[in-house]
Amino acid sequence: MQPRSLSTRLLVSLSILLILFFGVTILALDLVFQDVSRRAVQDRLEVQVLALLSASEEDDGGLRPDGLAEPRFSNPGSGLYGEIVDADGVPTWRSKSLMGTGIEFPRVRTGERRFGELQRADGSSVLSLSVGIEWQFRNGVLRPFVYSVAESLDPYYAQLSRLRGRLFGWFGVLMVLLLGSFAYTLRRLLSPLRRVEQEIEAIEAGDLTELGGGYPRELLGITTNLNALLRSERERLARYRNTLGNLAHSFKTPLAVMRNLLTTQQVRELSVAKQLDEQVGRMDDIVKYQLRRAAASGGTGLGTAPTDVREALEGLRGALLKVYVERGLTCELTVAEGCTFTGDREDLTEIAGNLLDNAFKWARTKVRITADRIVSPAARRDGLRLVIEDDGPGIPLASRSRVLERGARLDERVAGQGIGLSVVRELVELNGGSIDIDKSALGGARIELKIAPV
Known part of the structure; x- marks a missing residue:
């Protein structure tokens, strides 16, 4: 597996950091929006309770709103529901919109307020507000009543879904722009490193003998030392080959003289002539071997x-x-x-x-x-x-x-x-x-x- 480049690693790391940052940001904004939206619904329900109270009239010992300005109480399925019950839990008024919903409002004591989430018969959710009051009739009698209103959460969820979609879209575009800008900047900053890589490849191919100049200060030490190493290696190799060649050639002439002497009549008659000839032959083989080694450099041939x-x-x-x-x-x-x-x-x-x-x-x-x-x-x-x-x-x-x-x-x-x-x-x-x-x-x-x- 080929290792990933430094640019790729940096971009991947930055992408992970941006995803984490934007994820936390989106989550925080989502929570803030939910809290603000629920408070807004609660405020609207408070207004609806006040509207019911202001429109309530005495009717056969109970209370019933008269002349409501909010038409949604009269429309089934409108998403706004209301109810007034007495101390025995008997409804004295229920809005037409409440029919068939299966909503059961909680019972609260006088002076108590309860805000929370309820379920309709179809499983969908509503936010409700129930307020316990004490009503004084014309005859001076005080009787407790509970005013309850509820609002469907369907518009809230639809709005939340739209907001989440926009947040992901906005932050996605922003992340792409940031990554693009960072990639462009990174490319500019790493261009000297790519130049070093290209020049090293050119040295390996034999097109260059050393790295060029004009590098940033941070890379100047590396390129200068690398050039010094390349020059030292070439000089060392040249000295090695020249030394071996000179040494081998310096032995060739004495060996040739010795071989000529061994062919003369006086030397051939000596008892050690054969041994001398064998040793001279071995020396000649060693010289030829070193000459062959001097002719070949070995290694990868950097710069060729x-x-x-x-x-x-x-x-x-x-x-x-x-x-x-x-x-x-x-x-x-x-x-x-x-x-x-x-x-x-x-x-x-x-x-x-x-x-x-x-x-x-x-x-x-x-x-x-x-x-x-x-x-x-x-x-x-x-x-x-x-x-x-x-x-x-x-x-x-x-x-x-x-x-x-x-x-x-x-x-x-x-x-x-x-x-x-x-x-x-x-x-x-x-x-x-x-x-x-x-x-x-x-x-x-x-x-x-x-x-x-x-």
Whole structure:
């Protein structure tokens, strides 16, 4: 799984914070609106109770409002309900709108007020207000009555739903605008980091040798130190290769003189001539081995362009076909499209050259080369899989690990110093790869190496 970018993490974190903040804000506003709305309904019910009281007239020992200004009391299903009951709980007046609703108002004592929520027969809710009073009739008699009014909550819920929809819409648009503004600002602020990434990729591709200038003060230390590290690495590698090359070349002349001396008549007659010749030969092998190492850098080749595998292998195949032209060998080459080697070209030449040279030495009639890409979604560059096969005698199972050691040779009659495969193994490991020896379908050896994607 590819890791998320810093911008994505910041935007996701900000989105979560905004959702939490706006959620709490919407909840607070919703609670405030509910409280204000219920208080408004309570105030309206207070007004309706006062209206009933002012319009009440004595009627056969009870009370009945006369000439109500509110027509909804007379319309069934209007959402406004009223009732007047005496001390025995017997209604002296019920509004026509109360018919069929199933609303049961609470009984309260004189001077008591009760505001709350009731249920209609259909399960919907109403808010009610019941007030206990004491009425003095014309004959001076005081009798208790309970005035009750109720209002349907359907308009309240509809209004609450509209408000919630608007709140979510407004805060949603506001959050999108804030995230868009933050994303734009973040893009501007992180542009130097993207530039660093692009220039590092260019350095890996070999298009640049170091990072450019003009970076903000916060990144100046990083870019300056990285450039110093790149220059130091290049200089260190150059010194390493030059030192090995100079050391090996400085030994070549004395060794050549010693070999010439060993061919003279006086020296050949000495009893230790054979031992001297063997030791000089070993020294000559070591010099050749170090020269080969000095010619190859190893590693990922930072600052060098990827090597075209087809071009490199075709050049090696053509050269070896000319060297072994008398044997009439054929060499089949199959390279996948876009196959490249991430590293120094000299490394690939040394690796493939040694393997192909061994294959041509041992093959009877045919050599086959196959190169494929190793693709990884998490890697920026593909890896390489190289397989070289021949139809020769092959490599016995017991000897497959030994042939990769320096100086190991399966047949002393075949020319060579026995250091080629050790160089191949070392370079493959330096480039983060592995090498495997098996039996080929052609009948001979099959050597497969894999360079992992980076």
